Amino acid sequence: MNAPVYLDYNATTPVAPEVADAIEPYLREHFGNPSSSHIYGLRAKAAVAQARGEVAALIGARPEEIVFTGCATEANNLAIQGAARALSGTKRHLITSAIEHPSVMQPFLKLREEGWEVTILPVDRNGRVSPIAVERAIRPDTALVSIMHANNEVGTIQPIEEIAQITRPKGILLHTDAAQSAGKIQVIAQKLGVDLLTLAGHKFYAPKGVGALYVRMGTPLTPLQVGANHEHGLRPGTENVPFIVGLGAAAKLSRKRLLKAQAHLKTRRDQLHAHLQAEIPRLALNGHAEERLPNTLNVSFPGVSGHKLLEAVALDLAASTGSACHSGDHAVSGVLGAMKVSTARAIGAVRLSVGIYTTPADIDRAGMALIAAWKVLRA
The missing domain is CATH 3.90.1150.10 (Aspartate Aminotransferase, domain 1)
Incomplete structure (x- = not known):
């Protein structure tokens, strides 16, 4: 049947055949730790660097602005909680929307329990957030606005560029969860005007268990975990080289087609x-x-x-x-x-x-x- x-x-x-082919050598032959200084480690390190460049190219970013994570949920948590921690000395207000994925909504609710004030904006009958509503919700102590790029259930695309024109002049950080949009429509971080942007590998033909966070140069962010100085000090732990290679291959494939x-x-x-x-x-x-x-x-x-x-x-x-x-x-x-x-x-x-x-x-x-x-x- x-x-x-x-x-x-x-x-x-599903994992694209081209992505699976790219991953396979790093499961068998090129198994080194990217932090090792010998040839096995150097090969792995070079592969991670190449993948970082491909992911950056997909969203029009610099390679050094890409932080690899275990998934989009981790990237969202790092963006939201990391930004809040970095700005907690002067800011105490956050803004999001009523239709966010749980990996965005739950960090906001956790921060609310910790004393932050959180404004949850409504959407219209088409599932869109109004930039005017964002502007009205902003306060002098607003630290971060997080609005998804495209909704995972109904597909509605949010006016992120218009929202950025409101947040950027006020010095308010803007995060967007682009897990659903990357690979389906053009996602250019600088054009969107965001400071933080989340990607999920398994939404564009890479394996589950790998994601990335775009962190615009100069964006304040406090790591949620401590350990060694991997991923620019924002995400400690030995890199998942095979899946990072897969994410890079999927990003290249998505950009080309x-x-x-x-x-x-x-x-x-x-x-x-x-x-x-x-x-x-x-x-x-x-x-x-x-x-x-x-x-x-x-x-x-x-x-x-x-x-x-x-x-x-x-x-x-x-x-x-x-x-x-x-x-x-x-x-x-x-x-x-x-x-x-x-x-x-x-x-x-x-x-x-x-x-x-x-x-x-x-x-x-x-x-x-x-x-x-x-x-x-x-x-």
């Missing part, structure tokens, strides 16, 4: 949307119609539960109702709740995210399975 069509690329991506990949993703996404719209009356799109990731389709199926629908098509389709971090929780999505989506519509929501390996045949199979299952459940 054919494996189910995979349409959960926002949860994780970005425009072609964007067109492919949008075509497959829109093909699926059109197929579903043609057969399902009152199918509702969640998220911004235009300003969203080219691969993300979050739609509500009327009169059914999204969870039940996906259970019904499990042999043909692998997808999710929302963030993988809440996959075991059948409650209404917090993102859709923040967007003021009705309970009935939120219950019927399904996130369908395509990838570079998604084919027209995959879309046809997934669409037919969803339509057939919806009709059965409605009956």
Whole structure:
């Protein structure tokens, strides 16, 4: 029997063959510690440096502005808690949004427990944060604003450049979680105007267990862990050389094929949307119609539960109702709740995210399975 069509690329991506090939020698032959001064260590050190350059090139940064981490969650924690610690002597206020990933929201809630004041901004019905709301929330003691670049559930892209035009002149640090956007759309740190930016390897065809944090030159940041002076003193511990090499290879691959990949993703996404719209009356799109990731389709199926629908098509389709971090929780999505989506519509929501390996045949199979299952459940 054919494996189910995979349409959960926002949860994780498969490792690209080119990335796996790049990693393999560093699991077998080039196993040295990058801190060692002999030839094995020097080879590993050179590989880490090359990967740092590739990740920097993907986001238009300098290599020395890239800090490798174990994942995006670690990078988000380092950015948020590290910035707060560095500025705690003079600042006591932080700003974020109501639709952030838990790896952003939880550090803010932890800091609130420690005495920081945290403003959580609402979003509009499309899932966008208003730059005007950011400006109104800013206080003289605001240390950091953290707004995700693109939402992981509905794909809505945030106006980060406009927000940066507000924060930068005031000397307020700006962080964006770009885990979902890197590799799908152009992500240039300087153009966005951010001071801190998070990347997740497994969202753009590198392995799980590796990420990176862009730290703009001169940005104050206190490390969360202590040990040796790895990663510019911000992240101690022997580098995961094979996966860092993989992250570099994935960054290079993403940069080279970005425009072609964007067109492919949008075509497959829109093909699926059109197929579903043609057969399902009152199918509702969640998220911004235009300003969203080219691969993300979050739609509500009327009169059914999204969870039940996906259970019904499990042999043909692998997808999710929302963030993988809440996959075991059948409650209404917090993102859709923040967007003021009705309970009935939120219950019927399904996130369908395509990838570079998604084919027209995959879309046809997934669409037919969803339509057939919806009709059965409605009956």
